[in-house]
Amino acid sequence: MSEDKKTYCYEYPRPSVTTDCTIFGFDGIELNILLIKRGIEPFKGQWALPGGFVQMDETTEECARRELAEETGIRDLFLEQLYTFSDVNRDPRGRVITVSYFALVKSTDFKLVGGDDASDAQWFPINQVPSLAFDHDRILRVAHDRLKGKIKYEPIGFELLEEVFTIPQLQRVYESILGVQVDRRNFNRKIMSFDLLEAIENKVDGLGHKGARQFRFDKEKYQALKSRGFNFEL
Numbered sequence: 001m002s003e004d005k006k007t008y009c010y011e012y013p014r015p016s017v018t019t020d021c022t023i024f025g026f027d028g029i030e031l032n033i034l035l036i037k038r039g040i041e042p043f044k045g046q047w048a049l050p051g052g053f054v055q056m057d058e059t060t061e062e063c064a065r066r067e068l069a070e071e072t073g074i075r076d077l078f079l080e081q082l083y084t085f086s087d088v089n090r091d092p093r094g095r096v097i098t099v100s101y102f103a104l105v106k107s108t109d110f111k112l113v114g115g116d117d118a119s120d121a122q123w124f125p126i127n128q129v130p131s132l133a134f135d136h137d138r139i140l141r142v143a144h145d146r147l148k149g150k151i152k153y154e155p156i157g158f159e160l161l162e163e164v165f166t167i168p169q170l171q172r173v174y175e176s177i178l179g180v181q182v183d184r185r186n187f188n189r190k191i192m193s194f195d196l197l198e199a200i201e202n203k204v205d206g207l208g209h210k211g212a213r214q215f216r217f218d219k220e221k222y223q224a225l226k227s228r229g230f231n232f233e234l
Contacts, residue, residue, distance in 0.1 A: 015095040019064040020051035020136065022082065022100060022143035023074070024126075024177075025107025026160040028169075031126045031176040032107050033140065036071045036118035042092050043133035049140070050118070051098065060099040072121040073113035077103045082143055090135045102143040106160050126179075151177050152234045155196070158217040164200055166212040167191065174234070190234055196222050 023034035035047045052067040054060055061079060069075045079101040086097045107123050114121040124130070132140065151157055157173040158165075171187050191197065200214040222232070 013095065015097050016093075017054040017060070018051055018091075018096055018098040019054060019060050019067060020049045020085075020098050020100045020139055021064050021068050021079065022049055022102040022140055023068070023072075023077070024102070024104045024143075024147060025110075025123055026104070026173060026176060027107045027123070029172070029176070032123040033126055033129055034072060034074070034107075034112070035122060035124055035129070035132070036114060037120040037122075038117065038133060039119035040117045045119075046133045047124075047130050048133035049100075049136045050121070052117070054099075061101065064099075064101045067116075070116035071114065071118035073115065074110050077105060079103050082139075082146060085135060085139060087135065098139075100139050100143065102146065104147060104156055104160065126176075148178055153232060155217065155222060155232050164214050164216055166214055168212060194232065196225075196232075 021034075025032045025034060034050065036050050038044055038046055038048050050068050050071045052063065052071075054063040058066065061081070064079055065075070065077075068077070080103065082100040082102045084097065084099050088095065090096065090098070112121040112123070126144070129140065131137065151174065157170060157177070160173050161169055167188050168184075170191065171182055171184065174187070175182050196218050197215040198218050200216060222230075226232075
């Protein structure tokens, strides 16, 4: 066997690998999506999801975090892997497979700074997203569907609020993500039936005739119930 064969260098085409990040942000009123304006070709000047090519010495998650930081200034997020998109003609530069990630954050917690090959970075309301580069419209749809499904069986909506909140504020989170109006009484009854909210004595002036009651989400109680098979389902 020749020395070349021992190196296990196989002679077949090698696709490139990228990562793309779908970052949803809630600003207290509506759901937004983080986009960057491409500063280079292809699709120069068009809006896209943050992302880029995976380097030889990093994992896809490390790449996603690096690109997110370089192109938007956002760091230290919990990223969840979404899906691998591998359509043959998804990138005009050649055969490119992308591993996508998504996250849900309070958009007011971050200051955006466009950098690297992104000329700008902005939050867009989910119902006002411009046409996106590559196949990023499809990636966004898949991520949004995942988010709408996830919020029905995990209490992720609480992470978008301050520690102390009102039921109307929580309802607004769900309505903005699901894209539908939720019946107030049914929502209130269902949320309270989980017995995961700790009532706070203070009331918020001006929110309703008698003021809105305030609550705190009991994370420890939820984790204890979850470990015993509790199902948070709206």
